[in-house]
Amino acid sequence: MDYSKFEQMAANVRTGVIKAIAAAGSGHPGGSLSAADIVTALYFNEMNIDPSNPKMGGRDRFILSKGHAGPVQYAALALRGYFRHEDVLTLRKLGSNFQGHPNMHEVPGIEMSTGSLGQGFAAAGGMAIGCKLSGDPGRIYVLLGDGELQEGIVWEAAMSAAHYHLDNLCAIVDWNGLQIDGKNDDVMKVAPIDEKFKAFGWNVVVINGHDFGEIFSAFDAAKACKGKPTVIIAKTHKGRGVSFMEDQAGWHGKAPNAEEAEAAIKELGGEF
Amino acid sequence: MADKMATRQAYGQVLVEIGAKNKDLVVMDADLSKSTMTAEFANVYPDRFFNMGIAETNMYAAAAGIAHTGKTVCASTFAMFAAGRAFEIIRNSIGYTKANVKICATHAGITVGEDGATHQTFEDLALMRTIPGMTVVNPSDGVSAKELIRQCVDMNGPCYIRLGRAAVPTFYAEDDEIVLGQGNMLRGGRDVTVIATGIMVAEAMAAAEELAGKGIDVRVIDIHTIKPLDEEIIIRAAEQTGKIVTAEEHSVIGGLGSAVAEVLVKNCPVPVRMVGQSDTFGESGKPDQLKEKYGMTAKDIVHAVHSLGL
Numbered sequence: 116m117d118y119s120k121f122e123q124m125a126a127n128v129r130t131g132v133i134k135a136i137a138a139a140g141s142g143h144p145g146g147s148l149s150a151a152d153i154v155t156a157l158y159f160n161e162m163n164i165d166p167s168n169p170k171m172g173g174r175d176r177f178i179l180s181k182g183h184a185g186p187v188q189y190a191a192l193a194l195r196g197y198f199r200h201e202d203v204l205t206l207r208k209l210g211s212n213f214q215g216h217p218n219m220h221e222v223p224g225i226e227m228s229t230g231s232l233g234q235g236f237a238a239a240g241g242m243a244i245g246c247k248l249s250g251d252p253g254r255i256y257v258l259l260g261d262g263e264l265q266e267g268i269v270w271e272a273a274m275s276a277a278h279y280h281l282d283n284l285c286a287i288v289d290w291n292g293l294q295i296d297g298k299n300d301d302v303m304k305v306a307p308i309d310e311k312f313k314a315f316g317w318n319v320v321v322i323n324g325h326d327f328g329e330i331f332s333a334f335d336a337a338k339a340c341k342g343k344p345t346v347i348i349a350k351t352h353k354g355r356g357v358s359f360m361e362d363q364a365g366w367h368g369k370a371p372n373a374e375e376a377e378a379a380i381k382e383l384g385g386e387f
Numbered sequence: 388m389a390d391k392m393a394t395r396q397a398y399g400q401v402l403v404e405i406g407a408k409n410k411d412l413v414v415m416d417a418d419l420s421k422s423t424m425t426a427e428f429a430n431v432y433p434d435r436f437f438n439m440g441i442a443e444t445n446m447y448a449a450a451a452g453i454a455h456t457g458k459t460v461c462a463s464t465f466a467m468f469a470a471g472r473a474f475e476i477i478r479n480s481i482g483y484t485k486a487n488v489k490i491c492a493t494h495a496g497i498t499v500g501e502d503g504a505t506h507q508t509f510e511d512l513a514l515m516r517t518i519p520g521m522t523v524v525n526p527s528d529g530v531s532a533k534e535l536i537r538q539c540v541d542m543n544g545p546c547y548i549r550l551g552r553a554a555v556p557t558f559y560a561e562d563d564e565i566v567l568g569q570g571n572m573l574r575g576g577r578d579v580t581v582i583a584t585g586i587m588v589a590e591a592m593a594a595a596e597e598l599a600g601k602g603i604d605v606r607v608i609d610i611h612t613i614k615p616l617d618e619e620i621i622i623r624a625a626e627q628t629g630k631i632v633t634a635e636e637h638s639v640i641g642g643l644g645s646a647v648a649e650v651l652v653k654n655c656p657v658p659v660r661m662v663g664q665s666d667t668f669g670e671s672g673k674p675d676q677l678k679e680k681y682g683m684t685a686k687d688i689v690h691a692v693h694s695l696g697l
Contacts, residue, residue, distance in 0.1 A: 219455075219484060227455065231479045234448045238480055241452020244437065248413065249456060268476070271445035279437070 118327035124194065125155040126385030129356045131190025131203060134387055137376035139207035142215070145366040146260055147187035149291040149324070149351040154179075156330040157256055158191045166196040169223040175253050176226040176242060180235030181260035181289065182216035183368070189213055190387060192224040200387055233266030235259075236286065240276045243284040243344075254338070258287045262294030264305045270315070276344045277316030284344040285337040286317075289324065291353040293364040312346045324349025356383050391554040392529030395493040398550050399424025401533040402461060405540055406432050412540065413453055415462040417443045422552075423463040423493045447473045451486040459540055460488045466495035466549060470511035481545045482518040489539050489546045490515075495525075496636035497664065497681055498553040498586060498674040507669035512584075513641025515547040516614045522546040522567070523614040525635075525643075527588035530559035531611055538567040549585065551636075553674045556589050570617035576606030579692050580624035580631050584610045584643045587634035587662070587683060594688035603697050613643060618650045625655040632660045632691045636683055639663040660691040 128151045136142035154177075158164070162175035179188045189203045205211035212221035216230025226242070229235035239257035246253050263269060276284055288308060296302045305311075309319045318340040322329040330349070337345035353367070354360025357379040360371075371379055406412050406428055415437045420426040429436035439446035443464050450462040463469075469492040470477070481488045492511065499506045515523045524539060524546060526532035532550065539546040558573070559565060573588070574595050583591035588609045595605035606628055608620055625631055631651065633644040644661035651657060664681055678684050 227452070228479070228484045231475060233444075234476055234480045237445045237448030237476075238452035238455070240445070241449030241454075242456055243452075244449065245413075245453040245456025245458050248435070248453075248458065251456065268442075268444045268448065271440075271442035272449065275439055275442065275445055275449065278440075 130385030131387035182229030233268035324351035397529035466492035593685035
């Protein structure tokens with residue numbers, strides 16, 4: 116199958132990320148770029164959503180538990196038609212709706228305000244319970260960072276999601292291997308991620324998080340799995356798409372200057 | 388004052404009553420349902436009850452998630468582990484997102500008793516009232532607890548409801564007017580006003596009775612809603628009686644006493660004395676012994692009134 120239109124859209128999303136963070140002068144490019152293909156797959160193929168009716172009943176919901184990657188969600192929502200592209204360029208500025216970490220009451224399409232790590236994942240579990248109680252067919256997708264897995268609440272939430280058989284919940288771990296202070300393995304080893312989730316009673320799928328074929332197949336596998344939640348462990352590269360940012364922990368929370376941004380945008384070949 | 392009932396018991400009963408009418412009510416607990424009294428709801432409405440295990444931070448974030456699908460959630464554990472352990476989750480996932488979650492926290496204060504210092508929270512009112520948009524309620528008896536819980540469930544938005552372990556005298560009648568955000572003057576008086584909350588309201592009433600015997604005319608106000616605070620009734624009391632004593636089963640730092648002082652210092656500065664837990668941890672003991680040792684009885688209120696020159 117030809118995934119070039121998704122690859123181009125992901126390049127557009129990444130371009131939005133770079134433009135917004137460069138305009139803000141601060142932000143988190145590394146983890147926004149690593150998640151761009153997953154987020155693109157969700158908003159442009161996987162999820163049942165309607166940009167003209169963001170609160171549509173029965174919709175699928177996406178929660179960015181790694182809220183510091185807000186720019187990737189803002190860029191994807193803008194490209195999907197939730198709001199104007201230029202709005203996103205007010206990121207992190209005083210009075211902007213586009214907060215440093217997403218606020219559900221200020222930006223249409225944001226389902227949960229996140230930023231304090233681990234909480235979006237736990238809230239997603241709650242939404243999955245709520246939807247089941249209401250007979251709502253919507254599925255809940257939640258994206259976590261790998262460093263985020265160091266938060267204790269993540270494992271509390273993993274336990275309860277399996278306990279309550281939340282098969283309408285699909286978590287994705289953006290497994291880029293890096294966090295602010297360096298490699299996960301050096302800072303606080305979270306591996307083996309797959310074995311941990313298996314032990315907690317989850318259906319586990321491990322994929323290349325930059326391969327649309329694998330991403331789509333994983334979402335299908337998640338939907339087919341009944342009786343337990345699914346986690347997709349997506350191997351990714353921090354800073355993906357911008358060669359000088361790739362696999363560099365230093366680009367976790369640093370904005371490119373004008374020159375770097377120009378080079379990044381040129382390399383990405385996207386439009387935003 | 389014939390009957391006695393713990394406010395947590397009132398909570399258990401009113402949950403079942405509300406659950407019959409409100410099908411969107413969901414109740415959660417963290418392995419303390421027999422103590423918080425949510426077990427009564429769980430028995431009647433098992434499909435709408437979720438035991439989240441001993442994992443309070445997940446419970447409160449999940450409560451926010453459930454609420455954001457259109458439900459009203461009452462989520463319970465001991466006050467120490469709700470306001471204390473889960474503070475930042477409550478602040479960011481419930482407060483900041485304006486989630487329709489009622490944090491019904493039981494076993495607050497020194498009257499937890501024998502469990503001792505790790506379970507005796509004196510900080511919860513202080514913590515909760517700093518969260519923007521959080522309604523903070525501390526009922527004084529079973530009747531007012533039920534009515535205030537009904538009103539909290541009827542409003543949309545986060546609430547913190549502080550409930551106690553020990554049985555306390557019931558002094559409200561079923562048809563008394565109890566309104567969220569409005570203090571209740573339970574006794575008129577001209578010489579001094581005791582502004583009390585929670586179980587200290589009963590102590591304030593006893594103190595007022597004792598002081599009446601000495602010719603001191605004490606006004607008693609029940610501030611069951613710490614936030615939004617009924618500033619008017621407090622300012623009026625200061626203007627009319629000129630002296631204020633606050634009484635709470637909570638630290639004197641940051642709770643009712645501080646809230647009252649914040650109002651008075653701006654509007655009508657008068658001498659204030661605060662009865663409550665001084666800046667110290669508690670210990671094991673029987674509730675009555677602890678109240679006496681840590682200075683939260685009618686006698687302590689009487690002393691505070693005398694210290695104002697009366």
